[in-house]
Amino acid sequence: MSGFDKVVTSYEAALEGLSDNMTVVAGGFGLCGIPEGLIAQIKKVGVTGLTIVSNNCGVDGFGLGILLEDRQVKKMISSYVGENALFEKQLLDGELEVELTPQGTLAEKLRAGGAGIPAFYTATGYGTPVGEGKEVKEFNGRPYILEESIVGDFAIVKAWKADRYGNCVYRHTAQNFNPMAATAGKITVVEVEEIVEPGELEPSQIHTPGIFVNRVIKGTFEKRIERRVTAKKEA
Amino acid sequence: MSGFDKVVTSYEAALEGLSDNMTVVAGGFGLCGIPEGLIAQIKKVGVTGLTIVSNNCGVDGFGLGILLEDRQVKKMISSYVGENALFEKQLLDGELEVELTPQGTLAEKLRAGGAGIPAFYTATGYGTPVGEGKEVKEFNGRPYILEESIVGDFAIVKAWKADRYGNCVYRHTAQNFNPMAATAGKITVVEVEEIVEPGELEPSQIHTPGIFVNRVIKGTFEKRIERRVTAKKEA
Amino acid sequence: MALTRDQIAMRVAQEFQDGSYVNLGIGIPTLAANYVPEGIEVMLQSENGLLGMGRYPDEDEVDADMINAGKETVTAITGASIFSSADSFAMIRGGHVDFTVLGAFEVDVNGNIASWMIPGKLIKGMGGAMDLVAGAKNIIVTMTHADKHGNSKLLGECTLPLTGVNCITRIITDLAVLEVADGAFHLTERAPGVSVDEIREKTAGKLIAADDVPEMQF
Amino acid sequence: MALTRDQIAMRVAQEFQDGSYVNLGIGIPTLAANYVPEGIEVMLQSENGLLGMGRYPDEDEVDADMINAGKETVTAITGASIFSSADSFAMIRGGHVDFTVLGAFEVDVNGNIASWMIPGKLIKGMGGAMDLVAGAKNIIVTMTHADKHGNSKLLGECTLPLTGVNCITRIITDLAVLEVADGAFHLTERAPGVSVDEIREKTAGKLIAADDVPEMQF
Numbered sequence: 001m002s003g004f005d006k007v008v009t010s011y012e013a014a015l016e017g018l019s020d021n022m023t024v025v026a027g028g029f030g031l032c033g034i035p036e037g038l039i040a041q042i043k044k045v046g047v048t049g050l051t052i053v054s055n056n057c058g059v060d061g062f063g064l065g066i067l068l069e070d071r072q073v074k075k076m077i078s079s080y081v082g083e084n085a086l087f088e089k090q091l092l093d094g095e096l097e098v099e100l101t102p103q104g105t106l107a108e109k110l111r112a113g114g115a116g117i118p119a120f121y122t123a124t125g126y127g128t129p130v131g132e133g134k135e136v137k138e139f140n141g142r143p144y145i146l147e148e149s150i151v152g153d154f155a156i157v158k159a160w161k162a163d164r165y166g167n168c169v170y171r172h173t174a175q176n177f178n179p180m181a182a183t184a185g186k187i188t189v190v191e192v193e194e195i196v197e198p199g200e201l202e203p204s205q206i207h208t209p210g211i212f213v214n215r216v217i218k219g220t221f222e223k224r225i226e227r228r229v230t231a232k233k234e235a
Numbered sequence: 236m237s238g239f240d241k242v243v244t245s246y247e248a249a250l251e252g253l254s255d256n257m258t259v260v261a262g263g264f265g266l267c268g269i270p271e272g273l274i275a276q277i278k279k280v281g282v283t284g285l286t287i288v289s290n291n292c293g294v295d296g297f298g299l300g301i302l303l304e305d306r307q308v309k310k311m312i313s314s315y316v317g318e319n320a321l322f323e324k325q326l327l328d329g330e331l332e333v334e335l336t337p338q339g340t341l342a343e344k345l346r347a348g349g350a351g352i353p354a355f356y357t358a359t360g361y362g363t364p365v366g367e368g369k370e371v372k373e374f375n376g377r378p379y380i381l382e383e384s385i386v387g388d389f390a391i392v393k394a395w396k397a398d399r400y401g402n403c404v405y406r407h408t409a410q411n412f413n414p415m416a417a418t419a420g421k422i423t424v425v426e427v428e429e430i431v432e433p434g435e436l437e438p439s440q441i442h443t444p445g446i447f448v449n450r451v452i453k454g455t456f457e458k459r460i461e462r463r464v465t466a467k468k469e470a
Numbered sequence: 471m472a473l474t475r476d477q478i479a480m481r482v483a484q485e486f487q488d489g490s491y492v493n494l495g496i497g498i499p500t501l502a503a504n505y506v507p508e509g510i511e512v513m514l515q516s517e518n519g520l521l522g523m524g525r526y527p528d529e530d531e532v533d534a535d536m537i538n539a540g541k542e543t544v545t546a547i548t549g550a551s552i553f554s555s556a557d558s559f560a561m562i563r564g565g566h567v568d569f570t571v572l573g574a575f576e577v578d579v580n581g582n583i584a585s586w587m588i589p590g591k592l593i594k595g596m597g598g599a600m601d602l603v604a605g606a607k608n609i610i611v612t613m614t615h616a617d618k619h620g621n622s623k624l625l626g627e628c629t630l631p632l633t634g635v636n637c638i639t640r641i642i643t644d645l646a647v648l649e650v651a652d653g654a655f656h657l658t659e660r661a662p663g664v665s666v667d668e669i670r671e672k673t674a675g676k677l678i679a680a681d682d683v684p685e686m687q688f
Numbered sequence: 689m690a691l692t693r694d695q696i697a698m699r700v701a702q703e704f705q706d707g708s709y710v711n712l713g714i715g716i717p718t719l720a721a722n723y724v725p726e727g728i729e730v731m732l733q734s735e736n737g738l739l740g741m742g743r744y745p746d747e748d749e750v751d752a753d754m755i756n757a758g759k760e761t762v763t764a765i766t767g768a769s770i771f772s773s774a775d776s777f778a779m780i781r782g783g784h785v786d787f788t789v790l791g792a793f794e795v796d797v798n799g800n801i802a803s804w805m806i807p808g809k810l811i812k813g814m815g816g817a818m819d820l821v822a823g824a825k826n827i828i829v830t831m832t833h834a835d836k837h838g839n840s841k842l843l844g845e846c847t848l849p850l851t852g853v854n855c856i857t858r859i860i861t862d863l864a865v866l867e868v869a870d871g872a873f874h875l876t877e878r879a880p881g882v883s884v885d886e887i888r889e890k891t892a893g894k895l896i897a898a899d900d901v902p903e904m905q906f
Contacts, residue, residue: 003489003511004549029773030759032752082812091811100811103820103873104777108352111774116563116605118374120355121823122906124781126854127800130818137727139353139383149372160753165513165522172439172770173737174753179772187669197616205440206409207772209521209551211491211513211566219272222646223752230762231744238707238729239767244747264518264555265541267534283636303557317594326593335593339559339601352783358604359563361580362635365600395535400731400740400767407552408519409535414554418782424625433767442554442569444739444769446709446731446784464542466526 006166006216007195011041014189014217018042020173021049021074021097025110025152030056030083031063031226035158035172035191037219043067051075053110053150055103055177055194057087062224071095075083079148081104083226097211102130105147107180112149119148155185157206158221162190163198166213167206175207180209191219241451242430245277249424249452252390253277256284256309260345260387262416265291265318266298266461268409269425270361270393272454277391278302286310288345288385290338294321297459306330308462312385313470314338318461332342337365339383342415348383349418349447354383390420394443397427398434401448402441417443427456471663472644473686477588478612480505481686482571484641485610486512493517493562493602495572496540498612502571506587513547513560515567515627517540517598519558538559562598563605570606572599574613574638581638581650583611584630603634615643622674624648624655645669647686654678659686689881690862691904696830697789698723699904700789700858703828704730711735711780712821713790716830717903720789731765733785735816740768752857757816780816781823788824790817792831792856793830794846797893799827799856799868802848816819821852833890840892842873854905863887865904875902 008014015038018024024042031136031145037059042050043066050073057076058065067073068086075097081087090096101109102124110219121144125131135146142182157178170178175179182188195218243249250273253259259277263269277285278301285308292311293300302308303321316322324333336344337359346406347355356379360366370381391415395406400405403425406411417423425443430453473481486492486506493515494500504510514523516538523538524545531545533609538544546552561567562610574585583603586596603609616622624641641648645660646669657679660669691699701760704710704724705880711733722847723750724730734756741756749763756762764770775848779785792803801821804814821827842859852867859866864887865877873898875887 003487004513011841023380030755032736032755032759045839051296078813080813080815086262088811090633098811100813102814102818103773103816104781104823106348107773108781111560112355114564114566115343115560116565117355117357118377120347120350120352124819126822128818128850129805130814138353142353144353162547169548170439172753172764173734173755173769174791175772176737177773180774183560183566201551203406203522203546203550204410204442204552206551207439209553209557209561210549211515211521212563214609225750225752225761226755226759227761229744229762230751231746234805237730265520265537267537267541291659312597313597315597322535323593329487333593335595337596337600338555338598339605340742342559343563344557349782349784350778351783357563359601361604362586363600365596368887379528379884398767402767402769406534407533408516408537410554412555413521415556418778429582436769438764438768439770441769441771442769444775444779446733446739446768446779458533460534460539460543461537462543463532464526464544465532469832 005164007164008215008217010218011037013051014038014215015041015045017187018045020047022082022153023051023053023100025155025181026052026054026064027157027176027178028054028062029176031058033158033176033178034063035156036221038156038189038191039064039066046070048072053077053081053152055106056150057081057084059083059234060086061072061225064181070223075099077101079106094102107177108181109147109150110184114180119146121146122197143222152185157182157190157233159190159195161194161201162216163196163201164197165174165215166210167201167217168213169201170207179208183212187214188212189215191217193221240399241448242399242401243450243452246272246452248274249273249450250280252279252422253282255282257388257417260290260390260394260416260419261289261299262411263289265413266459268376268393268411268413270391271456273391273424273426274299274301281305283307284309288312290314290341292316294318294461295321310334312336320434330449330451335445342412344382344385345415345419348386349415352384354381356381369443384417387420388455392417392421392423392425394425395426396429396436397451398430398431398436399451400433401445402436403443403448403450404436405442411439414442416445422449424450426452429457430447471661473661476501478642478644480688483507483613486510486569486635491515493567493570493606497573499571499573517559517562517626519553519555519560520550521545522547537575554567558603562601563654565605565607567606568600569608569610571610571632572602572613573612574626575630577638577641578625579650579653579655581636582628583633583638584628585633587631598633599633603637609638611638611641613643622672624673624675627676645672657683658686691879691881693815696860696862698831698906700828701725704728706785708786709733709790711785713789717791722734733779734870735776735780737771737773738761738764738768738887740765747869748839752851783825785824787826787828788820789828789830790820792829793835793848794841794843795829795856795859796843797848797873799854800846801851801856802846803851805849811838821855827856828894829856829859831861833863842891842893844893865889875901880905
């Protein structure tokens with residue numbers, strides 16, 4: 001089924017069409033399950049004015065953090081931005097805008113964006129700075145705030161395995177935000193550890209059906225660990 | 236982990252606490268993936284005044300259809316009620332109330348109910364009888380209607396395999412509404428074909444994590460087929 | 471001459487582009503799967519939770535746990551995926567399905583469609599139809615141009631309870647292919663041997679037609 | 689005498705009931721996993737998508753794809769499940785997690801909590817904390833009763849940006865266990881050797897205490 005072959009063989013092809021001032025949704029939690037090669041390619045092509053939607057912004061020198069080095073990022077939509085000195089500096093210097101969003105609300109905004117739900121109510125953030133300026137409505141006597149969904153021009157996703165139809169599975173907790181990100185891009189690009197033949201993935205065990213995916217590229221991953229803690233150190 | 240052993244060995248125990256006028260969310264699509272033994276038990280205990288939330292209401296004499304025989308159902312919330320003569324009769328006689336709900340909206344209402352989202356906007360049903368009396372709001376110039384979520388007093392679910400912690404997997408298209416139903420019950424009861432040991436199900440391949448499940452019972456299933464169509468008949 | 475059901479399905483299948491995800495309603499739409507043109511590949515989505523629906527099963531392949539949205543036993547192609555109803559309608563509502571093809575009782579010049587209920591006569595429910603017309607990128611309505619009493623199904627305004635508003639852009643009937651835009655039906659193709667006059671006569675809503683509307687090509 | 693961090697964690701762990709699903713924040717809350725009482729089983733939920741979090745890995749078990757919400761390498765217990773962030777917060781927001789234990793900068797008599805931001809000094813983001821306080825069935829705040837300058841963290845009204853409103857019902861500090869209800873802190877237990885007067889002195893918000901508040905039992 002040639003019409004459904006999503007595999008591309010160069011990072012140029014993987015991110016073709018990405019341009020300045022676009023919104024990019026990125027999967028990953030900290031440095032776990034991030035599309036390393038796609039991030040590197042964004043740095044390489046040098047697009048600027050990006051809005052990045054990602055739970056975190058990597059660390060200094062790795063992950064999405066490298067996009068800060070050349071000031072490619074105009075705005076971050078994230079739940080947690082700690083552990084990144086350059087980030088903090090650009091934020092304090094007013095060079096970087098940040099929309100802090102609760103982690104569950106962020107995950108749901110992406111799921112909703114992919115699912116054609118333009119907005120939903122949540123109790124999360126009511127009465128806090130997150131709720132300021134947002135519509136409030138009571139259900140069963142409890143107040144909730146209205147949160148709008150997010151769709152990116154591009155979504156960049158890291159999966160474990162994919163077939164050429166774009167069906168993906170994720171490995172362990174490297175799943176995190178990746179399945180929602182995959183649904184929430186006008187163009188969704190998945191970087192994978194392994195490309196398998198259609199049929200190798202059990203149909204009812206596929207995390208992301210290929211319909212959400214536009215391009216698949218095989219990457220190589222450093223998989224840097226942010227906090228290596230072992231039983232020995234603990235004991 | 237005895238505190239997490241959800242397995243019960245009798246249908247009485249599986250549905251303990253079910254009483255008149257409760258709301259019961261049921262998984263299944265037509266006769267596919269329905270908790271046959273739990274439905275039979277509801278008929279046996281004879282509770283009445285039930286509100287049943289299910290995409291369909293079975294057929295005459297099988298599936299949820301058997302609960303109509305003794306008029307146990309006050310109201311159905313469903314997307315499709317065809318193929319059931321007794322249903323049609325009770326509806327026309329005014330004995331049964333029906334809230335017809337688009338299939339995707341129904342699935343989302345249950346997912347939202349389980350996920351603590353009290354309401355969401357959807358374009359589905361805008362300008363139709365489904366949208367009447369519902370709040371309308373525009374996003375990006377398109378009108379959407381506000382739909383509220385559903386949580387049942389009980390959810391009855393059919394899974395393929397579960398372990399005693401309540402982790403479930405579904406088989407083929409018998410998945411359908413079951414994963415959402417499993418999240419949307421104050422008490423969720425899962426009837427399964429097979430009970431396996433914890434660890435037998437691959438953690439990242441579990442469809443319904445045990446946290447959503449209160450009771451697990453091993454059932455036996457007739458698995459009646461509603462429309463048996465084979466390649467021969469077609470050719 | 472008016473098209474047969476299979477001919478309507480053949481014409482529908484010409485709409486599909488290579489690599490399209492397609493959801494087919496019950497009836498004529500389902501037949502379209504049999505006529506996908508050479509060199510074009512489509513993947514069928516069944517809204518009960520199957521992407522990559524295959525043929526009907528052989529006798530020994532029949533499995534009660536493997537059905538389509540019409541509740542028929544079915545198979546999955548190699549490379550299919552199976553998921554929950556919530557995920558299925560995330561695809562549909564989220565605009566990820568390229569084509570949805572469905573039948574209708576009535577369509578009107580504003581792109582409204584009525585397909586799920588005839589008050590006092592028929593209440594089977596809307597199933598997934600309301601989500602499909604709200605969410606799919608391209609919607610194709612297939613139906614006979616007129617009902618068996620000769621009443622037009624292409625109206626100035628739908629009379630039956632609606633399935634969706636302002637959502638239908640293309641209609642393929644036994645007589646014609648029409649686009650819906652700017653409050654009118656625009657005739658783009660006629661069935662072989664069917665005159666513009668006959669189509670005009672059987673179209674109750676405003677019809678715009680050039681003098682030289684081409685015939686469908688099969 | 690004021691409790692150590694581990695003693696606070698021990699007291700927290702006494703709250704857990706058998707069969708509880710528990711989400712533990714970073715710091716003292718995480719320590720509570722080490723002190724779950726005999727005969728009580730809890731299952732740990734980590735909001736990055738892991739139910740059934742286990743111990744830290746041995747050197748040869750370290751896997752970059754297996755981390756907890758604190759981004760530490762971790763293992764999963766037998767019978768664990770792993771899922772997306774959306775599904776994880778469906779559990780949390782939907783009220784399926786029985787206990788969440790988290791730290792705070794301030795708590796007030798109306799059950800408000802501030803834990804994520806100190807304007808001009810610290811903006812790391814709220815992570816999952818706002819969802820956790822909005823969704824968990826039982827929330828336990830653990831913190832020192834006063835900051836290192838001796839200023840009370842139990843206030844009449846929080847001064848820092850809030851994490852959640854009217855959501856905190858139980859606080860376990862190095863000095864006391866308190867319930868929050870009806871616009872006051874209700875002292876239910878004191879740390880061994882700590883007087884009601886000392887607790888009263890270090891509690892800025894309204895404190896209600898009987899004369900015979902019992903000591904914590906370990």
